[in-house]
Amino acid sequence: xxxxxxxxxxxxxxxxxxxxxxxxxxxxxxxxxxxxxxxxxxxxxxxxxxxxxxxxxxxxxxxxxxxxxxxxxxxxxxxxxxxxxxxxxxxxxxxxxxxxxxxxxxxxxxxxxxxxxxxxxxxxxxxxxxxxxxxxxxxxxxxxxxxxxxxxxxxxxxxxxxxxxxxxxxxxxxxxxxxxxxxxxxxxxxxxxxxxxxxxxxxxxxxxxxxxxxxxxxxxxxxxxxxxxxxxxxxxxxxxxxxxxxxxxxxxxxxxxxxxxxxxxxxxxxxxxxxxxxxxxxxxxxxxxxxxxxx
Amino acid sequence: xxxxxxxxxxxxxxxxxxxxxxxxxxxxxxxxxxxxxxxxxxxxxxxxxxxxxxxxxxxxxxxxxxxxxxxxxxxxxxxxxxxxxxxxxxxxxxxxxxxxxxxxxxxxxxxxxxxxxxxxxxxxxxxxxxxxxxxxxxxxxxxxxxxxxxxxxxxxxxxxxxxxxxxxxxxxxxxxxxxxxxxxxxxxxxxxxxxxxxxxxxxxxxxxxxxxxxxxxxxxxxxxxxxxxxxxxxxxxxxxxxxxxxxxxxxxxxxxxxxxxxxxx
Ligand SMILES: Nc1ncnc2c1ncn2[C@@H]1O[C@H](COP(=O)(O)OP(=O)(O)OP(=O)(O)O)[C@@H](O)[C@H]1O
Ligand SMILES: [Mg+2]
Numbered sequence: 001x002x003x004x005x006x007x008x009x010x011x012x013x014x015x016x017x018x019x020x021x022x023x024x025x026x027x028x029x030x031x032x033x034x035x036x037x038x039x040x041x042x043x044x045x046x047x048x049x050x051x052x053x054x055x056x057x058x059x060x061x062x063x064x065x066x067x068x069x070x071x072x073x074x075x076x077x078x079x080x081x082x083x084x085x086x087x088x089x090x091x092x093x094x095x096x097x098x099x100x101x102x103x104x105x106x107x108x109x110x111x112x113x114x115x116x117x118x119x120x121x122x123x124x125x126x127x128x129x130x131x132x133x134x135x136x137x138x139x140x141x142x143x144x145x146x147x148x149x150x151x152x153x154x155x156x157x158x159x160x161x162x163x164x165x166x167x168x169x170x171x172x173x174x175x176x177x178x179x180x181x182x183x184x185x186x187x188x189x190x191x192x193x194x195x196x197x198x199x200x201x202x203x204x205x206x207x208x209x210x211x212x213x214x215x216x217x218x219x220x221x222x223x224x225x226x227x228x229x230x231x232x233x234x235x236x237x238x239x240x241x242x243x244x245x246x247x248x249x250x251x252x253x254x255x256x257x258x259x260x261x262x263x264x265x266x267x268x269x270x271x272x273x274x275x276x277x278x279x280x281x282x283x284x285x286x287x288x289x290x291x292x293x294x295x
Numbered sequence: 296x297x298x299x300x301x302x303x304x305x306x307x308x309x310x311x312x313x314x315x316x317x318x319x320x321x322x323x324x325x326x327x328x329x330x331x332x333x334x335x336x337x338x339x340x341x342x343x344x345x346x347x348x349x350x351x352x353x354x355x356x357x358x359x360x361x362x363x364x365x366x367x368x369x370x371x372x373x374x375x376x377x378x379x380x381x382x383x384x385x386x387x388x389x390x391x392x393x394x395x396x397x398x399x400x401x402x403x404x405x406x407x408x409x410x411x412x413x414x415x416x417x418x419x420x421x422x423x424x425x426x427x428x429x430x431x432x433x434x435x436x437x438x439x440x441x442x443x444x445x446x447x448x449x450x451x452x453x454x455x456x457x458x459x460x461x462x463x464x465x466x467x468x469x470x471x472x473x474x475x476x477x478x479x480x481x482x483x484x485x486x487x488x489x490x491x492x493x494x495x496x497x498x499x500x501x502x503x504x505x506x507x508x509x510x511x512x513x514x515x516x517x518x519x520x521x522x523x524x525x526x527x528x529x530x531x532x533x534x535x536x537x538x539x540x541x542x543x544x545x546x547x548x549x550x551x552x553x554x555x556x557x558x559x560x
Contacts, residue, residue, distance in 0.1 A: 152410075154412060154413050155408075155409070155410045155411060155412060155413055156399075156403060156408035156409055156410070156411055156412075156413050157408045157409060157410060158413065159392070159396055159399065159400055159408075159413035159414075160400065160408055162389070162391070162392060163389045163392060163400055166389045166390060166391050166392070167385075167386065167388070167389045167390075169381075169386055170386060170387060170388060170389060170400075171400075172370050172371045172374065173348070173370070173374050173377075173379045173457075174374055174400055174401055174403070174404045174456075175371050175372070175374035175375055175403075175404045175405040175406070176371055176374075176408070177369070177371045178371070
């Protein structure tokens, strides 16, 4: 793996790490497996791309993308909590619907972002070399999101979100409508995923309706790798682990793609298989470790 | 304080599994009443408490607590008026949160929650004092995760959480049944103290007849969703475990109650 490939992987790890933080919130904290993310990532990309093309400030476009993601997540959560549709199914319904919505937003399956302003411009103007601008911006956003979510979960409201995943009966008997909390949490999660999608689009110079495929798997892989390697003893640690897990995941993939075994090389289309193997490995690693320790 | 009028609750209504869990309950409790509730398995005791707390809607009847008709209120809204402790110690607190975080959650019962810090500095002092009253040394473990506590410690914590904001009504559903005898005695003593201190209107379900007799000022026996026996004052004080067991047997045989003989004894 070349140095540039490694830098690129870390960059990807950071920007998709924001998505992984969102996935951690639903999957682990709220115990709400949410496939909406496969649709809300391109939703964020689409909103941001359309907004920038229309001349809006790229940073403001991120805010719009975030709001769009929040709405998408809320739809899933409302389908689940008010209309009693199984969470997995509710999220698949929203995800499918978002496919059409995203094409409507972009008035087509994709939008190129060439020669328009992006969030990277001010950083480049500050003197950061252009090929490190992505790294700098993504590190900044990932750091802000991490700090923000850790702060939020320490507030009165955030503590209720944590407790809702753990013991909803208790939360109701303490006077909180757990349905509202789930709507809030799943909304927030998808807001982060959409933010991640918007940043990705600005970085790769295009938003594409297909860019969300496999988001949930990448998110889960990051979460599980993070937990396995970095632990989750405190809340801050757990979310940091999801972010770092995302970086490790992208590095592992870059490494796999750079492998040459005789005449054999991996194709990008092998990614899904590699990811599945990685998740399986991360899931069984703690077991293996325990068994080895016992000997 | 609590007024129940003609409460009826069916489960699986209209199916072959139909159960009439509450068959028309009328009950008036005065402020400060400490009522023990007994009855055989399936008598409807838990259903009664769940109906008051709003776990499910009732099929007919009215529920009034502290002058407010709450029959159609959702569970979380009723929580402003009601404190609860369940039989299962795991249901009352949040294992992955610390003791102080759990207490902070309980300290806002019935209030809206905002973006202020979850556990505030001034809370800690107060939580410490309240925990010290339990006499279990938990005041030194404010930062420990609740998942690390024993069942008894968790149940004591839940008692505190249910009453940290004074509830108009306290509902205890066999809250000491899952504990060993020594711990259950301890938690019962804590319960009696908290109820007396706060002069709390309380319904306490128990399967222990001696507890039902020696605690509280009023005793209800439920059978097949009806109130079979409602004793207070001197009638309750004269009661013996033997009397209660006889009543159970009468009820089980479907006979009319030999109430007169009991009360005249
Ligand atoms: N959620 C439910 N769904 C269906 N039936 C129920 C439900 N809850 C209670 N029942 C039925 O209602 C009746 C009353 O049950 P309840 O739990 O109130 O009894 P209990 O007096 O608390 O008994 P125990 O002493 O065993 O706790 C029983 O026949 C029970 O099977
Ligand atoms: Mg019961």
